[in-house]
Amino acid sequence: MGALRARTVLLSGSNRGIGLGLVKQLLAAPKPPLWIFASCRDPEGPRAQELRDLASKHPNLVLLKLDVANPVSVTEAARIVERKMNGSGLNLLINNAAIYTPTASLAVVDAEDMMRTYETNTVGPMLMAQAFLPLLKKAAQESTEKGLSCSKAAIINISSVMGSIERTPATFLKPVISYRCSKADLTVETSVQGLLSVLPILSEKHNGTLLNWEGKAIPW
Numbered sequence: 001m002g003a004l005r006a007r008t009v010l011l012s013g014s015n016r017g018i019g020l021g022l023v024k025q026l027l028a029a030p031k032p033p034l035w036i037f038a039s040c041r042d043p044e045g046p047r048a049q050e051l052r053d054l055a056s057k058h059p060n061l062v063l064l065k066l067d068v069a070n071p072v073s074v075t076e077a078a079r080i081v082e083r084k085m086n087g088s089g090l091n092l093l094i095n096n097a098a099i100y101t102p103t104a105s106l107a108v109v110d111a112e113d114m115m116r117t118y119e120t121n122t123v124g125p126m127l128m129a130q131a132f133l134p135l136l137k138k139a140a141q142e143s144t145e146k147g148l149s150c151s152k153a154a155i156i157n158i159s160s161v162m163g164s165i166e167r168t169p170a171t172f173l174k175p176v177i178s179y180r181c182s183k184a185d186l187t188v189e190t191s192v193q194g195l196l197s198v199l200p201i202l203s204e205k206h207n208g209t210l211l212n213w214e215g216k217a218i219p220w
């Protein structure tokens with residue numbers, strides 16, 4: 001399987017979990033991207049220490065303050081990236097940031113939690129796609145590649161099997177404790193390795209599909 005050849009990549013929620021794992025493996029790739037924009041809510045705070053340590057060693061890693069649930073923060077971050085790119089485009093936007101409330105069963109979930117989750121997990125990627133679209137289009141115009149690919153210009157939304165309506169009986173009805181345990185089955189490293197081996201094979205035919213970390217289609 002080929003390696004990801006995107007010259008410029010931007011990720012949300014990259015200070016921990018899968019986002020941080022992606023940054024680490026992208027930096028360690030034989031041909032790392034020219035620029036990795038690793039965004040998080042608080043790049044100056046204690047939760048971004050590991051990211052700052054990486055940035056001090058890797059000049060191609062740019063830390064960016066970005067709260068996906070805050071439209072002003074998203075547009076400000078897009079402006080900073082545009083200035084940094086100095087006329088060049090952005091190849092790959094990875095919408096990774098998300099929140100998950102494990103205790104939210106139908107009996108206890110409230111409007112506030114539902115709205116907060118939608119603001120981050122659904123509206124957030126939409127705001128990101130809108131704000132970075134001009135830079136993605138620019139990258140597509142600069143490229144001589146045919147068709148759609150992550151090395152040309154693409155938006156990847158990191159989703160979950162929990163988003164599959166068809167798989168609901170197999171996921172949602174399980175006690176939450178099982179989900180928590182199942183999350184521990186796949187390490188961040190394995191999950192990120194899988195993601196990074198799937199990204200290079202994506203093309204038009206994958207547009208709008210829900211794929212797992214091994215590139216296998218999950219029904220919507």
Ligand SMILES: NC(=O)c1ccc[n+]([C@@H]2O[C@H](COP(=O)([O-])OP(=O)(O)OC[C@H]3O[C@@H](n4cnc5c(N)ncnc54)[C@H](OP(=O)(O)O)[C@@H]3O)[C@@H](O)[C@H]2O)c1
Binds near residue numbers: 098
């Ligand atoms: N882990 C799994 O087993 C699994 C399975 C399926 C899908 N996924 C998906 O993979 C992605 C990453 O999951 P994860 O397990 O790495 O999650 P995680 O460890 O909980 O990390 C979530 C990241 O999102 C950030 N974030 C939350 N709200 C944000 C906002 N409003 N603006 C910007 N950043 C925000 C967090 O930043 P703070 O530090 O500031 O909170 C953190 O960096 C998610 O999209 C998740 O749905 C994960």
